[in-house]
Amino acid sequence: MENIDWGKLPFGYFKTDYNVRCYNKNGKWGEIEISSSEYINLHIAATCLHYGQECFEGMKVFRGKDGKIRVFRWEENAKRMQRSCEGIMMAQPPLELFREMMIKVIKLNEKYIPPPGLGAALYLRPLTIGSGPQVGVKPAEEYMFMIFAGPVGPYFKEGFNPVNVQIVRDYDRTAPHGTGHIKVGGNYAASLKPADRAKKEGFSTVLFVDSKENKYLDEAGPANFFGIKGNIYVTPDSKTILPSITNMSLRELAKDMGMKVEMRAVPVEELEEFDEAGACGTAAVISPIKRIVDRETGKEYTYCCNGEAGPISTRLFKTLKGIQEGEIEDKFGWNMIIE
Numbered sequence: 154m155e156n157i158d159w160g161k162l163p164f165g166y167f168k169t170d171y172n173v174r175c176y177n178k179n180g181k182w183g184e185i186e187i188s189s190s191e192y193i194n195l196h197i198a199a200t201c202l203h204y205g206q207e208c209f210e211g212m213k214v215f216r217g218k219d220g221k222i223r224v225f226r227w228e229e230n231a232k233r234m235q236r237s238c239e240g241i242m243m244a245q246p247p248l249e250l251f252r253e254m255m256i257k258v259i260k261l262n263e264k265y266i267p268p269p270g271l272g273a274a275l276y277l278r279p280l281t282i283g284s285g286p287q288v289g290v291k292p293a294e295e296y297m298f299m300i301f302a303g304p305v306g307p308y309f310k311e312g313f314n315p316v317n318v319q320i321v322r323d324y325d326r327t328a329p330h331g332t333g334h335i336k337v338g339g340n341y342a343a344s345l346k347p348a349d350r351a352k353k354e355g356f357s358t359v360l361f362v363d364s365k366e367n368k369y370l371d372e373a374g375p376a377n378f379f380g381i382k383g384n385i386y387v388t389p390d391s392k393t394i395l396p397s398i399t400n401m402s403l404r405e406l407a408k409d410m411g412m413k414v415e416m417r418a419v420p421v422e423e424l425e426e427f428d429e430a431g432a433c434g435t436a437a438v439i440s441p442i443k444r445i446v447d448r449e450t451g452k453e454y455t456y457c458c459n460g461e462a463g464p465i466s467t468r469l470f471k472t473l474k475g476i477q478e479g480e481i482e483d484k485f486g487w488n489m490i491i492e
C-alpha cells in the first residue's frame with residue numbers, strides 16, 4: 154500500500170484484493186460470493202456477450218478528515234441499476250442485496266480508500282450481466298450481479314479546470330425511444346467513436362444533441378449538461394438522458410442556495426445565453442466548460458472568460474464535494490457512513 158501515489162491516481166482500473174458476486178438462477182438470488190479473481194468464468198453463449206444484456210453503475214466512497222468512510226446516495230445507484238435491469242429484461246438486484254454487497258466490498262478493500270484532501274476516492278463498479286446462454290434473441294435465464302472496487306483520481310486530467318467540448322450531430326448515443334435513460338453498455342459503445350474523434354480534435358468530451366430533431370442539448374459525454382443563467386440552474390430534460398445522481402443533487406443544492414431550477418428541453422442556441430456551463434457526474438462532480446464548438450457549423454460558445462470556473466459552478470462543486478467528504482454538514486442525509 155505504501156507504494157500508491159494517492160495524489161497521482163488516474164481515473165482507471167486498479168487491482169484490489171476482493172470483489173463480490175451473486176448469481177440469480179431460476180429466478181432466485183443465491184449466496185454472496187467473495188472473490189479475489191479479476192476474471193469471471195463466462196458461458197460462451199452468455200447473453201451479455203451476444204445481445205448486450207449488461208448494465209453498470211459508478212459510485213464513490215470517501216474517507217473524511219474525521220476518519221469516517223462515507224458512500225454517497227447509494228440507494229439512488231441501486232434504484233437506477235434496477236431500472237436499467239428492467240429496461241433490458243434482466244433480473245433486478247434487490248436494494249438489500251446491493252447494500253450488503255456494497256458494504257462487504259468496501260470493508261474488504263478498506264485499505265484502498267484514499268486519504269482525504271487529494272480529490273481521490275474508492276470507486277465502486279456494480280455490474281449486472283446476463284450470464285446464462287441463449288442463441289436465439291431472448292433474455293437469459295441466469296444473471297450475475299457483482300461489485301468491484303478500486304481507488305481513482307479525477308476523471309478529467311484538468312480536474313476542476315475548465316474543459317473544451319465539441320457538439321456532435323453525425324453520431325447518436327442512443328435512439329429517441331431507445332435506452333439512453335438507463336445505464337446499459339450499448340449506449341457507451343455508441344459513444345466511443347465520436348468521443349475518440351473529439352479527443353483527437355482537441356476536446357475533452359462531446360456534447361450530443363437529441364437524436365430525433367438534432368436541436369436540443371442531450372448528454373455531455375458520460376455526464377449531464379447544465380447551464381447557469383443569472384439565478385437559474387438549467388439542465389436538459391429528455392427521455393434519452395441518464396438521470397444523473399450528481400445532477401439531481403446539484404439541483405437540490407441550487408434550490409437550497411435560492412436559485413431557480415429549470416429542467417426542460419434546451420435548444421442548442423440557448424448556449425449563447427448562459428453565464429456558466431458545465432458537465433456533471435460522479436467521476437468529476439462538475440467539469441466546468443470553457444468553450445463549446447459546434448463541429449458542423451463551426452459556431453463557438455465561450456465561458457469562463459478569466460480562465461476559471463464561474464462563481465456558481467464553483468460554489469456548487471465545493472458544496473457537493475464538501476458534503477461527500479464530510480467537511481460540510483450533510484443536511485440532506487445523502488451519505489451513508491460505513492462503520
Ligand SMILES: Cc1ncc(COP(=O)(O)O)c(C=O)c1O
Pocket residue numbers: 211372374375376377395396397398399400433434435436
Ligand atoms: C451517460 C451518463 N450521463 C450522466 C452520468 C452522470 O451520472 P451520475 O451523476 O449518477 O454519475 C453518467 C455517469 O454515470 C453517464 O454515464
